[in-house]
Amino acid sequence: MKREFLNEPWRKIASRRRLLLLILVLAPALTAAYVMGGLLPHKGRTVLEAAIIAVYCVLFIWISLGFWTALAGFWTLLKRDDRFAVSRSRGELDAPIRQNVRTAILFPVCNEDPERIMAGIQAVWRSLTRLGAADRFDIHILSDSNDPERWVQEEAAWNRLCNDLSAHGHIFYRRRRINLKRKSGNVADFCRRYGDHYTYMIVFDADSVMSGETLIRMVRIMERRRNVGILQTAPACTGRETFIARAQQFANRAYGPMYAAGLHHWFLGDAQFWGHNAIIRVKPFMKHCALTRLPGKPPLGGDIMSHDFVESALMRRAGYSVWLAYDLEGSYEEVPPNLLNELKRDRRWCQGNLQHLRLVFTRGIFPGHRALFLNGVMAYGSALLWFLFLALATAEAVSEALVQPDYFTPTKSLFPVWPVWDPIPALSLLAGTAIVLFLPKVCALLLALIKGRRKQFGGFFALCGSIMTEVVLSTLLAPVRMLFHSKYVFLTLMGMGIGWGTQQRDDEGTSFWDALRFHGGGTLLALVWGAALFQINRVFFWWSSPLVISLLLSIPVSMITSRAEVGRFLRRLRIFVTPEEVRLPREYEDIDAYMQSTSNDRSGFGIPSEDGFVRAAVVPAINTLHRNLLRGPRSLAPEIAKRRDALLDRVLQHGPAALNKKERKELLYDSERMERLHHGIWELPEETLEKLWNVRLS
Numbered sequence: 260m261k262r263e264f265l266n267e268p269w270r271k272i273a274s275r276r277r278l279l280l281l282i283l284v285l286a287p288a289l290t291a292a293y294v295m296g297g298l299l300p301h302k303g304r305t306v307l308e309a310a311i312i313a314v315y316c317v318l319f320i321w322i323s324l325g326f327w328t329a330l331a332g333f334w335t336l337l338k339r340d341d342r343f344a345v346s347r348s349r350g351e352l353d354a355p356i357r358q359n360v361r362t363a364i365l366f367p368v369c370n371e372d373p374e375r376i377m378a379g380i381q382a383v384w385r386s387l388t389r390l391g392a393a394d395r396f397d398i399h400i401l402s403d404s405n406d407p408e409r410w411v412q413e414e415a416a417w418n419r420l421c422n423d424l425s426a427h428g429h430i431f432y433r434r435r436r437i438n439l440k441r442k443s444g445n446v447a448d449f450c451r452r453y454g455d456h457y458t459y460m461i462v463f464d465a466d467s468v469m470s471g472e473t474l475i476r477m478v479r480i481m482e483r484r485r486n487v488g489i490l491q492t493a494p495a496c497t498g499r500e501t502f503i504a505r506a507q508q509f510a511n512r513a514y515g516p517m518y519a520a521g522l523h524h525w526f527l528g529d530a531q532f533w534g535h536n537a538i539i540r541v542k543p544f545m546k547h548c549a550l551t552r553l554p555g556k557p558p559l560g561g562d563i564m565s566h567d568f569v570e571s572a573l574m575r576r577a578g579y580s581v582w583l584a585y586d587l588e589g590s591y592e593e594v595p596p597n598l599l600n601e602l603k604r605d606r607r608w609c610q611g612n613l614q615h616l617r618l619v620f621t622r623g624i625f626p627g628h629r630a631l632f633l634n635g636v637m638a639y640g641s642a643l644l645w646f647l648f649l650a651l652a653t654a655e656a657v658s659e660a661l662v663q664p665d666y667f668t669p670t671k672s673l674f675p676v677w678p679v680w681d682p683i684p685a686l687s688l689l690a691g692t693a694i695v696l697f698l699p700k701v702c703a704l705l706l707a708l709i710k711g712r713r714k715q716f717g718g719f720f721a722l723c724g725s726i727m728t729e730v731v732l733s734t735l736l737a738p739v740r741m742l743f744h745s746k747y748v749f750l751t752l753m754g755m756g757i758g759w760g761t762q763q764r765d766d767e768g769t770s771f772w773d774a775l776r777f778h779g780g781g782t783l784l785a786l787v788w789g790a791a792l793f794q795i796n797r798v799f800f801w802w803s804s805p806l807v808i809s810l811l812l813s814i815p816v817s818m819i820t821s822r823a824e825v826g827r828f829l830r831r832l833r834i835f836v837t838p839e840e841v842r843l844p845r846e847y848e849d850i851d852a853y854m855q856s857t858s859n860d861r862s863g864f865g866i867p868s869e870d871g872f873v874r875a876a877v878v879p880a881i882n883t884l885h886r887n888l889l890r891g892p893r894s895l896a897p898e899i900a901k902r903r904d905a906l907l908d909r910v911l912q913h914g915p916a917a918l919n920k921k922e923r924k925e926l927l928y929d930s931e932r933m934e935r936l937h938h939g940i941w942e943l944p945e946e947t948l949e950k951l952w953n954v955r956l957s
Contacts, residue, residue: 332521411871488579528580529627534567565611597821642744785810914951
């Protein structure tokens, strides 16, 4: 352990700040719980009401954390200078990077759109080239794709990109045959194979983009601060046009910097790692951040899915600090294009975050990272608590409506004890909750005005309209997200795991049948719940009506918010305008140009690039490339050789439609038979070539 890094000045400051945060969070939460108890019919003396108060207190603690994080960020960004900012130069920022320092940029991918991946890579490479720094970096595409069409498509797209950029020897492609431990295993495999060649690695997602200036700045910060193990940027969300995506991009750019600065304020060098758009010191990462399997069966056991928080905790345990560079610009990512894809992604994250419950008390983990583990759990566990609170409150309302009240005391009295309603505590509690929820948005507006950023959001009135529209939309979607997240937490705790599908990266809208399939159950629940409350307790129905209405509207809202044309219409109204839309980054100009240049690419005898197996079998250059990227000739067991020969005969006689994905992939692994298939295809008559293999020779 690097003992010399464990007693830095910021540690005492961080401890004091977190103690203050604990007081700021607990005091209002306990006060709110006390007021809530006074509002209940039995003043919290029944088991049901005690449960309501307890759940409400935990939920208030949760929303208070976000509130105080936002205010801390507001104060941090208002200050002229943050002496603890990791990017603060102290006059050494422009020192040259050591000659022997090399940095790897990693793009882990799995069945993604290869053209979009290559577009991002070429944008990053061109940005580095313009700065004359490309020779200090290498890019590694780490593929876990198991779709045979994507596999070949990735190889062809990578080769073309390297040819276009003259970057062979700097941009590498490697596909794993066994997808062990998903992304974390992919990065670990890179470290085992090539980690010794690099001082740093910058991990991207498939849709991540960074400017060359930011990449170089990150390396220089790591060079200057040798005690930093991981440096995380706060990515700006951009690149999408659907209604919901543009709303999330606006929220990320309007509120995100404030929350990122707040996280930095509370955690300093105990910050979190989000798994992408971050630079990592390779040697300590290899030595200290290897992930073991959790005991037991998935979903709470087995491979660690949300690996990023765990790796940052292990890096910190080893004595290296982890910092959030909240003020670094030029780091970008994309958001899911519709609500359904967001919820699919959230289910994966939910399962991974709940695994952190088993790591909270791991030996040697610093208190800040224990808090981050609990924070990750509550990111989804709070939804189940909210659902539980609503269920308990409904039970209380129904009980009060059905049970005859008794206004006479057990002792003799001349007059009954009539209930007295005092609206002041209820209104105070409602006002306090509203302040906690909405004051951060007002602070974001003030910050944009004070910092002179209103033009980056379309102007003052456009900014105000965007904030109000975002509040309405988030209010509509909050109950829907709550219902799904509650379901995910419950299923995970019941031991029901999930798959790991590919994220949608385009702006395709949600169909009615998909929306009905996903939201039909919630709509039915809201209908039954609302109708029952309307009949039994009309007052509580009106209090709950915003939740009921949101769930009843979930199907049309999910469809409308997935539409790119609605997002573009709002853009014309200057709603949800972001700085990246006012001034498109040079990297995204390069991405758009690349995508346009490849959109109609059907080179290779008219075969679409999506038909990867067919192109590998038919097109000479792609067949040669694919075979060269495979391992050398391998001896096969007789039964395997016989099976593959049968597949070869079948596909030559009946065409590619005769093979399923598994069979296509098996042939793609066999260099010898792919060569025989290629020669066999070109011995077929011309009409057979066009009929079976879609080959156009003219």
